[in-house]
Amino acid sequence: MGDAIEACEVCGYVWDAVTATDAAVRARASTEAFAALLEAHPEASLVRPSADRWSALEYGCHTRDVLYNLRDRIVLGIVEDNPRPHALHGTPRVDGGLYADDTPASLATDLRAAGELFARTLDRMPRDAFDRPIHYSWPREATRTLRWVASQAVHECEHHLDDARENVSGDQSSAARLI
Numbered sequence: 001m002g003d004a005i006e007a008c009e010v011c012g013y014v015w016d017a018v019t020a021t022d023a024a025v026r027a028r029a030s031t032e033a034f035a036a037l038l039e040a041h042p043e044a045s046l047v048r049p050s051a052d053r054w055s056a057l058e059y060g061c062h063t064r065d066v067l068y069n070l071r072d073r074i075v076l077g078i079v080e081d082n083p084r085p086h087a088l089h090g091t092p093r094v095d096g097g098l099y100a101d102d103t104p105a106s107l108a109t110d111l112r113a114a115g116e117l118f119a120r121t122l123d124r125m126p127r128d129a130f131d132r133p134i135h136y137s138w139p140r141e142a143t144r145t146l147r148w149v150a151s152q153a154v155h156e157c158e159h160h161l162d163d164a165r166e167n168v169s170g171d172q173s174s175a176a177r178l179i
C-alpha cells in the first residue's frame with residue numbers, strides 16, 4: 001500500500017485522519033445520534049428494505065457489539081505485543097438470531113452505554129499506548145496501531161449510522177453495505 005491513503009470504498013472514511021481525541025468525541029456523538037434515530041423510528045428500524053441490507057436495529061446491534069469487541073481488542077493491545085484477536089463474526093450474530101430480543105428502546109440504551117464506555121477508555125489510555133501494534137484482518141491483513149483501531153470503531157459507528165439513516169428515510173441508493 002505504500003503511503004496510499006486508505007479510505008472506505010462505501011462511505012469515504014479515512015482512518016488515519018481521525019486522532020485518538022477525535023475518536024472519543026465522535027464515538028459519543030455517533031452513538032447518541034444512532035440511539036436518537038432508533039427512538040424516533042421504532043417501527044422503521046425493524047424493516048430490512050431489501051435482501052442485501054440489515055434493518056437499522058440489526059446495524060445498531062452490530063455497531064454496539066463492535067464497540068465492546070474493539071474496546072477489548074484495545075485492552076489486549078495495551079498489554080500484549082501485536083496480538084491477533086479473534087474475529088467478531090458479525091454476520092453469524094445476525095443470522096443466528098442473537099439480536100432477536102433486542103428492541104429499539106433497549107438498543108438505544110445499549111448504544112449510549114457502549115459509546116460512552118468506549119470513549120471513556122480512550123480518554124484514560126496512556127497516550128503512548130495509541131502507537132502500540134495490533135493485528136487487524138479487515139479491510140486487509142495488516143499490523144495496525146491502537147489509534148487505528150479506535151478510528152475503526154468510529155468508522156463502524158458512522159458508516160452504520162448512515163446505513164440506518166438511509167433505511168428509515170427510504171433512500172437505499174448506496175451499494176450493499178453489510179460490512
Ligand SMILES: [Zn+2]
Pocket residue numbers: 008009010011012013155159
Ligand atoms: Zn465506511
